[in-house]
Amino acid sequence: MRINCLIVDDEPNAVHLLTAYVRQVPYLHLVACCYDAGEALDWLRREAVDLLLLDINLPGLSGMELARTLMPRQLVIFTTAYADYAVQSYETGAVDYLLKPITPGRFLQAVSKAADRLRPLPPAPAELPGPAGDYFFVKSGKQIVRVRFDAIRYVEGLKSYVMLVTDAEKIIVYKRMQEMEALLPACFKRVHLSYIVNLDAIRSIEENHVLLPPARLPISAKYRDAFLAAIRDRSL
The missing domain is CATH 2.40.50.1020 (LytTr DNA-binding domain)
Known part of the structure; x- marks a missing residue:
């Protein structure tokens, strides 16, 4: 399995670190780095991307606002220096929420969650009409x-x-x-x-x-x- 990912962050040091982390994970493939939400939107209109590594504090449109414009199937991992947006991240259906400075272990944990979501699933069981069992x-x-x-x-x-x-x-x-x-x-x-x-x-x-x-x-x-x-x- 190969996961195409896009880094969206306005801090060059953060982009450099995330790029290094992506290159250490065999199934991740970095397609581009964008430095603001507008640039990211232009890229997403042209190309399909499996996973966004998305900063929240961006110039102009914030990362949280960008995430809310995306289709539900678009996987997002937030990368931010601020803990205040964790609850809002759940509302966007984000895979994970990484606080900077991001450690290699925590990064791997987050992208593993994304990989789990992208793996093919067995046929869904029939939905229960009501509670049965525990x-x-x-x-x-x-x-x-x-x-x-x-x-x-x-x-x-x-x-x-x-x-x-x-x-x-x-x-x-x-x-x-x-x-x-x-x-x-x-x-x-x-x-x-x-x-x-x-x-x-x-x-x-x-x-x-x-x-x-x-x-x-x-x-x-x-x-x-x-x-x-x-x-x-x-x-x-």
Whole structure:
């Protein structure tokens, strides 16, 4: 397998380091280096690229803004000196988020994730009409991931897809909240337009928030009564 990648960064030293890292990975092939988002867009209009190594702090259009203009199938690894954009990176479906200075080991870990997404997949199993057993399969990017229901702490809705949050990872699934809600067992309850929580993962409820440390999620008026009724069913 060969992965064509494009470096987009306005810092020559960062471009030099990433170029060296790319050349050390046998399956990576560097097609070009761009120093701003406009140059990168011009390249992407002409050529297909498997993977973008994309800085966020770029002159003019930022890397985050560029990523939001790309097709969902375009793989992106953010490379940045700022930790503040990590949450936003999940909303773009990025493969990974690398903080500068980037170490060789961390770089290899990120591009390995990209390689996993690009590998051919076996035929997808039929989707379950509802919960059966203690796990289900979901399609995330180019992977089909097995997820145990009891591993999910909560589900967050993000526009046209959802994020399954577990203790170990965050899994992006291209489904709407209503579809995801139908797949989950009875121990999952909607507390907000953007959140479904696992009752078994709740630490406490304080006023209009449910605590699943370290997360603190709001309870909206629309879902409050049904949620509290489910809690009362489990109360002593």
